Amino acid sequence: MEVKTGKNISIKIDRKxxxxxxxxxVLEAARLKNIYIPTLCWLENLVPYGGCRLCIVxxxxxxxxxxxxxxxxxxxxxxxxxxxxxxxxxxxxxxLILSEHPYTCLVCKDKNDCTEYMHTTRxxxxxxxxxxxxxxxxxxxxxxxxxxxxxDVKYPVTYRGIEPERNNPFYDLDYNLxxxxxxxxxxxxxxxxxxxxxxxxxxxxxxxxxxFGESQIEAGCEFCGACIDVCPTGSISExxxxxxxxPDKSTETTCLFCSVGCTINVNSKGNxxxxxxxxxxxxINPPQICVRxxxxxxxxxxxxxxxxxxxxRKGDKWxxxxxxxxxxxxxxxxxxxxxxxxxxxxxxxxYLEDNYILQKFTRKVMRSNNLDMLSAYPNSKILEQxxxxxxxxxxxxxxxxxxxxTILIIGSNGSVSHPIIENRIxxxxxxxxxxxxxxxxxxxxxxxxxxxxxxxxxxxxxxxHTLLSVLLRNKNGEETKNLKLQLQxxxxxxxxxxxxxSASQVNSAVNLISDSKKLxxxxxxxxxxxxxxxxxxxxxxxxxxxxxxPDNCRIMxxxxxxxxxxxxxTGLNPGLLPGFARIDNKKNLKKxxxxxxxxxxxxxxxxxxxxxxxxxxxxxxxxxxxxxxxxNPDLSGLKFFVQQNMFLTGISxxxxxxxxxxxxxxxxxxxxxxxxxIKKTKxxxxxxxxxxxxxxxxxxxxxxxxxxxxxxxxxxDIFKELQSQTDLSFSSNNKLGKTCLPVKLMPFKxxxxxxxxxxxxxxxxHYSGNDLSTLIDDIKKIKKG
Amino acid sequence: xxxKIANTTQSILNKFPQKDKSNLIQILQAVQEKDSFLSPExxxxxxxxxxxxxxxxxxxxxxxxxxxxxxxxxxxxRICLGTACHVQxxxxxxxxxxxxxxxxxxxxxxxxxxxxxRVACLGCCALAPVVKIDNTIHSRMSVIKLKxxxxxxx
Ligand code: SF4
Ligand code: SF4
Ligand code: SF4
Ligand code: FES
Ligand code: FES
Numbered sequence: 008m009e010v011k012t013g014k015n016i017s018i019k020i021d022r023k024x025x026x027x028x029x030x031x032x033v034l035e036a037a038r039l040k041n042i043y044i045p046t047l048c049w050l051e052n053l054v055p056y057g058g059c060r061l062c063i064v065x066x067x068x069x070x071x072x073x074x075x076x077x078x079x080x081x082x083x084x085x086x087x088x089x090x091x092x093x094x095x096x097x098x099x100x101x102x103l104i105l106s107e108h109p110y111t112c113l114v115c116k117d118k119n120d121c122t123e124y125m126h127t128t129r130x131x132x133x134x135x136x137x138x139x140x141x142x143x144x145x146x147x148x149x150x151x152x153x154x155x156x157x158x159d160v161k162y163p164v165t166y167r168g169i170e171p172e173r174n175n176p177f178y179d180l181d182y183n184l185x186x187x188x189x190x191x192x193x194x195x196x197x198x199x200x201x202x203x204x205x206x207x208x209x210x211x212x213x214x215x216x217x218x219f220g221e222s223q224i225e226a227g228c229e230f231c232g233a234c235i236d237v238c239p240t241g242s243i244s245e246x247x248x249x250x251x252x253x254p255d256k257s258t259e260t261t262c263l264f265c266s267v268g269c270t271i272n273v274n275s276k277g278n279x280x281x282x283x284x285x286x287x288x289x290x291i292n293p294p295q296i297c298v299r300x301x302x303x304x305x306x307x308x309x310x311x312x313x314x315x316x317x318x319x320r321k322g323d324k325w326x327x328x329x330x331x332x333x334x335x336x337x338x339x340x341x342x343x344x345x346x347x348x349x350x351x352x353x354x355x356x357x358y359l360e361d362n363y364i365l366q367k368f369t370r371k372v373m374r375s376n377n378l379d380m381l382s383a384y385p386n387s388k389i390l391e392q393x394x395x396x397x398x399x400x401x402x403x404x405x406x407x408x409x410x411x412x413t414i415l416i417i418g419s420n421g422s423v424s425h426p427i428i429e430n431r432i433x434x435x436x437x438x439x440x441x442x443x444x445x446x447x448x449x450x451x452x453x454x455x456x457x458x459x460x461x462x463x464x465x466x467x468x469x470x471x472h473t474l475l476s477v478l479l480r481n482k483n484g485e486e487t488k489n490l491k492l493q494l495q496x497x498x499x500x501x502x503x504x505x506x507x508x509s510a511s512q513v514n515s516a517v518n519l520i521s522d523s524k525k526l527x528x529x530x531x532x533x534x535x536x537x538x539x540x541x542x543x544x545x546x547x548x549x550x551x552x553x554x555x556x557p558d559n560c561r562i563m564x565x566x567x568x569x570x571x572x573x574x575x576x577t578g579l580n581p582g583l584l585p586g587f588a589r590i591d592n593k594k595n596l597k598k599x600x601x602x603x604x605x606x607x608x609x610x611x612x613x614x615x616x617x618x619x620x621x622x623x624x625x626x627x628x629x630x631x632x633x634x635x636x637x638x639n640p641d642l643s644g645l646k647f648f649v650q651q652n653m654f655l656t657g658i659s660x661x662x663x664x665x666x667x668x669x670x671x672x673x674x675x676x677x678x679x680x681x682x683x684x685i686k687k688t689k690x691x692x693x694x695x696x697x698x699x700x701x702x703x704x705x706x707x708x709x710x711x712x713x714x715x716x717x718x719x720x721x722x723x724d725i726f727k728e729l730q731s732q733t734d735l736s737f738s739s740n741n742k743l744g745k746t747c748l749p750v751k752l753m754p755f756k757x758x759x760x761x762x763x764x765x766x767x768x769x770x771x772x773h774y775s776g777n778d779l780s781t782l783i784d785d786i787k788k789i790k791k792g
Numbered sequence: 793x794x795x796k797i798a799n800t801t802q803s804i805l806n807k808f809p810q811k812d813k814s815n816l817i818q819i820l821q822a823v824q825e826k827d828s829f830l831s832p833e834x835x836x837x838x839x840x841x842x843x844x845x846x847x848x849x850x851x852x853x854x855x856x857x858x859x860x861x862x863x864x865x866x867x868x869x870r871i872c873l874g875t876a877c878h879v880q881x882x883x884x885x886x887x888x889x890x891x892x893x894x895x896x897x898x899x900x901x902x903x904x905x906x907x908x909x910r911v912a913c914l915g916c917c918a919l920a921p922v923v924k925i926d927n928t929i930h931s932r933m934s935v936i937k938l939k940x941x942x943x944x945x946x
Contacts, residue, residue, distance in 0.1 A: 202844065204853025218850035219832050221863065226847050454843050 021089065034062055034075035035085055044088050045097060045151055047104070048188040049076040050237055051291055055195055056189050060100050061151070064088050098155050100213070104186050106162035108148065108240070145253060145287050147239035148186070158453040174787035175223045177302050178235050178245050182214055185242040190290075191215060191234035196294060200433035200455070203228045206436035215242075229422065230789055232301035236284050246785075247305050248274075248281035257286040260689040261678060262300035262673045263356050263569035264774065265551035267427045268680030269296045273304060273672065273691045280305040280672065280692060297771070298789065299779075307774060308670050308692070308782045312652050315696025317469045319666040325655075325665065330697060330707070337664050338711035340375065340647045344629035350377035350618040353579045353701070354634040354775040355568035358676025358688070360725040361701040362570070363577040364717075365633070368705040370578075371603045372714045376590065376612030377627065380574050381613040381634050381776040382567065382769075385617065387582070389540045390575045392743075393564050394587045396548070399742040402683035403527065409435040413523035415516075415550075418467050418533020422451040424771045425565050428529065428681075441519045445470060446533065458516050460716060462506040468539040471546035472726040472752060473502045477517040478553050490549060490747045493684065497752060505755050520550070526560040532769050536565060545748035552747055563681065567771060569671075577729065582611035586733030587741065602732060604716070628783065632658070633668070633701050634775030650763055651704055654777055667698040672773075674700045676722050685735060800826045801837040804839065813842050820853055829860040862900040865907035867945050870924040874913030880920040886910060888935040892942075 019485075020042055032055065037044050047059040055076040063072035069716040072093070075086075087093070117649040192215060196202045201294045202549070203226045207216045217226035235243045254657035262269045271736065274281045283301050285291060307313075317333035318325040328336070341464050353370040369378050384390065408414070408431035421429035429452060436442050436455040444456035447464040462470050476494040479487055503510045520526060528550065534543045547562055554560040555731035566572050578585035584607075588595035591609050600607045616628050620634070622644040629647040639657035642648055650659055651666035659665060673694040678686050699707075700727060709717035719725060729735075772779040772786055780787040804822045808815045816838070831851055832846075837845045853859045857865050871877075871886045884896070893901050893908060900907040914922050919931030924940060932942060 194846075196848070203847050204846040205845075206852045207847075207851045209855045216847070216850075218835060218846035221832075221846075227845065454840075565924075 018083065019085040021087060021683065022085075027080060029080070029082075031080060032076060033064060033066070033073075033078045033080055033084075036080050037075065037088060039088070044075050045154055046153065047078060047147065047239060048190065049184070050190050050194075052367075053190065053193045053237075056193060058187065058189055059104065061097055063093060063096060063100075065090060065093065071100065074317075085483075088149045092413065094155065098157055101151055102158060102160045102162060105148070105157075105160050106186060107165060107167065108186055114770075125209055125265070130298045132321055146241065147290075150230040175228075176386065176788045177230055177232065177247075177298075178243055179249075181242055181244070182216075183242075184240045185215055186211060186240055187215070188239060189215075189237065191243060194233045196332075197404065199229070199231055199233055199430065200271065200437065201227060201229050201231070204234065220480065222383065223787065229425065229426065230302065231285070231299040232298070235297060239290065242765055245282050245284070246303070251276055251279070251281050253287055254281045258670070258689050258691045260691060261569075261680075261686045262296065262304075263302065263678060263688075265297075265771070266298040266566040266569055266571065266681040268569055268678055268682075268684070268686050269300050269424055269427055270294050271296055271300050271304075276673070278692045278695070280308055283557050295427060298786075302715060302785070303774070304670075304672055307653065307777075307779070308672055308695075308780060310654070312655075313695070313781070314655060314665065315698060316667060318695060320663045320665075321396060322513065330699070333664055333666065334704075334707045334711050337649055338662070338708050339630065341649075341708070342712065342757060344647060345372075345374050346374055347377065348610075348626075348628040349373045349375045350508055350613060350627045350630045351375070351380075351579075352615055352618065352630065352632045352634075353380050353637070355380050355382060355571035355574050356671060356680060356775045357570065357574070357633060357701055358671070358674070358722070358792060359570065359573045359577050359729060360676040360722040361633075362579045363573040363720070363725055364586070364702040364705050365731050366578040367581075368608060368709055368717070369631075370599075371605055371716065372709050372712055374605070376581055376608055376610065377618055378579055378612055379615035380571065380579055381615070381632070382571075384540070385536055385538065385616075386540050387575070387580055387614065388578070389535055389544060390572065391583070391589075392544045393566075393572070395741055395743045396562065397683050397737050398739050400558075400561060401587040403563060403700065404682055405431055408432065409438050410412065411435065411440055411518050411525045411527040413441045413443070414527045414529065415445065415527040416452060417445040417457075417470075417531065417535070417547075418535075419452070419529060419531020419565055420450050421529070421531065421565070424531065424567060424769075428563075428565065431574055432529075433575065441523075443516050443519055445516075458512065458519065460506075460512060460516060460767075462508055464505050465537075467537060467650075468508055468543050468546065469755075470508075471500060471543060471550065472497055472750060473499065473506065473513060473518055474520065475500075475546060475549055475553070475750070477513065478521055478550070482553065486746060487553070488749065492751065493750050501755070519753070520554075524555065524559060526551070526554055528560070530562060530564060530658050531565045532567060535566065536769065539753070542751060545750050548743065549747045549750065551699070557705060557745075566681065569680070570678040573677070576679060576733070579616075579621075580615050584741075587730060587750060588733075596751050622625060635777045637770065637773065637776050637778065649700060652775065653698075656777060666704050667696065667702075669694045669698045669700045673698065674722070683737060797827055797831050797833045799813055801834045805837065805841045808841070808860075808867045813844050813914065815843065815847065816844070816852055817856075820849075820859060820891070823835050823860060831861075831863075831865050843870055857877065862907065863904070865900045865905050867925075867926050869906050869908045870911045870914070871908070872914045872920070872922045873910045873922070874920075876913070876917035876920040879930060885921055885923065885933055885935060885938060889938065889942075892939065906942070906943065 015026045016029045017026050020037055025040050027039060034044055039654040044062050046062045048056050057074050057077040060074055062075040064075045064089040066073050088451050166786050167183050169182045192204045192206060195204045204215055206213055208214055242785045256275050258273050259270060262271045271283050273283050274284055316327045316329055319328045319336055351365055353365045353460050358719055366378050375659055400655055414435060433455045442456040443458045444453045445460040447462060449461060472494060476497045479491050503513055528547055530547060551560045551562060578648050582590055584590050584595055590611055596607050596609050619640050621627055630645055631649045633651050635656040636658050637654055642658055642661040642663050643663060648662045649664045650662040651668045672691040675688055675690045680686050706717040706719045781792045800824055801913055808819055812902055817836050824830055835846050835849050841847055871882060873882045890896060895901055895908055897909050914924055916922055923930045923933045
């Protein structure tokens, strides 16, 4: 809890004098001074609930036994945290709690031997604990029993006989073990604003549950897993790693699935990932994460279908090969396709290091500019604009989203695409921030908005122009003259009509925007993947410039994959060299020709779609793809196709060689996240089998071609090269000006039905193009749900 | 969704335009008054209106014994569990009838014939154990007698 006055007061804890900040609770004061008070329902970052009463203390001049977690300190307070009386009472309380909880595992006299030798595992049935509790060894009840030295419980065990629930994706529920501490209920509503769980029924029958006992999916669970992490018992347990025991290693690294790039803690044992969650003994993972970060890493890394050896095609069969064989086979073939016949498609889930080498290999060894990414944006110019924007304004941090006064979120399905951004939007909403939600269809975000503008599909640009033209009505300065002129043809009423939104709704949105002192605009795939993306970008930028204080306003571009922006930054783009340097610019061309010691071609190469659509003679004859291309395009016209991936996929049938690759948890590198932070990642486990990183494959290939300049020892070497050649501090002069960008009105698409859901049907559940819902059953379940 | 329930719920919600969740109990009472129970559909509509989850509403509603979550059956069975009836085997009756009808207290049989609940003292302790079906009191009940009586209901 935050300190309210900033003043310090003086209190005594266990007869010792301390100075502590005013406004905190007795428990916080004690923790601050390293004095232990047992707790069960209390948890950092959650509003104190005062349910378990284990934290009782004695306070001079206060009757009874106040609870430390809800009692605020006052000046001159004298607190006793430990006395015989307190210990007896606490034991009593814990015994009562335990009488509702299968406690054999806690007080059994064989407890110690049992954990070590497991010779009594069959003593009790599954649901009464012992070694059959999934939380064994990481249970707060076990810790408390030890602390209070309880060796027997005088109450009979009342087994509640609740059927365990095993049909939910990702986690199982066994409320027989629940001690009603309410942590799961509170984290789900306070921290996640999902409100899936509630205490239902009353008295003895009280239980955590959903409305009418519906399933977690029906109740709107977002499978963030926060409730699993906070539960002090084994009532909520992750299916994966359930019986594996305690981790022997915890590694803090970065999630790569979306551009938020959350910090995740990965627990592992040996070379196996147990789960993503708090370290042993910890219950909370303050930077919250989402379903992909929480559950996908272990499932894909240890997926049974993973390919662990290089494969070479012999007719319609795959033959396992050594790296040496596969490399020399590939190098020999690739030599025939040097030049424009060759194309390279990389993954937005690979590191800066990998993608830098991808482009270097393609440009230097293969002499081709045909470079792009899987899931490339239809118009990659939008990335250049975003980069300019990033050079113009300092980034906004995730944690300051809740401090803005108004948020306009447009064209985004945030609770699926960027759940942690959504998490901050919900917090902002609770914090009093005004939220304008603009989207062609309703989704979960709209219930956290004050104004929901549901406009006709495909009309985001018209909406932005309409907002602009209303905003411009009472602006008369020189700076806006041009913009006004460009928008003068826009007739407000016909625009509203075309958008399908009432005039009053548009006006109230404009009022919110113009009253704002700190506006945040969040632009999702509806904008970024739309065919008008550049015009929409200009309109959004103008919206920012029309603010009273544009420097207080920010636009956050919700790029989808973890390192899409980073990949473009490394030059994995047909028209851009590393650092967003345009290839058709003489200076850039010279600099990079010198650096790579070759003569670079100044014509931009083909984009992802152009490559795929131009396979054959006079087009692309050889392709190298890292990952899978969704949609299973026909690649049968390729003469030589190399795929490097974790799995054999639909396009593998066209491949001549297949290299097994590492996942982001089996190597290390950097990404650039949505906050424009360069985030370093750590290697969690060793790469299994014969898998290699993309950069390693290409450096081996280059040396076999042979080509100089690819004798790379480690990813640090690559990062240093990238750092020395580009401006990773975003301070370059490649900036946007402070004058409004041109906008152009589109004619109304009269009577035309908008059927195409531009940018809206994007599959966020993929990893390097591999569809997670075909790889992981539980992902399929939640996608349907 | 049941159109009738949706309409009554909506007309009640229209009286609470402020969408303030402190009105929840009042709304639930009004809905129960009209529909005689709280249906999943009604709770769903209230949830959209107040922007709180169905789980939250269900949690609040189940905390109060006044709320019912099943439509009433054509006949209501009330088993007395007051002290006298309890001593005379009221809970035994209750358990037998629960398994006979395959429902718990507060529920309604699938064919909509009976709903079942427990009550505390019906004021005729001398005749314990007592069961009330609709408005008729049946005294000195046994499991066999009760089953026979139930068979007579349509
Ligand atoms: S997984 Fe997340 S959304 Fe689902 S119940 Fe747990 S905390 Fe709530
Ligand atoms: S399920 Fe776990 S976290 Fe939730 S109330 Fe029960 S013991 Fe507490
Ligand atoms: S929000 Fe994005 S970065 Fe964070 S855990 Fe989810 S997918 Fe990973
Ligand atoms: S920790 Fe204070 S009451 Fe539970
Ligand atoms: S106890 Fe049943 S009627 Fe009084």
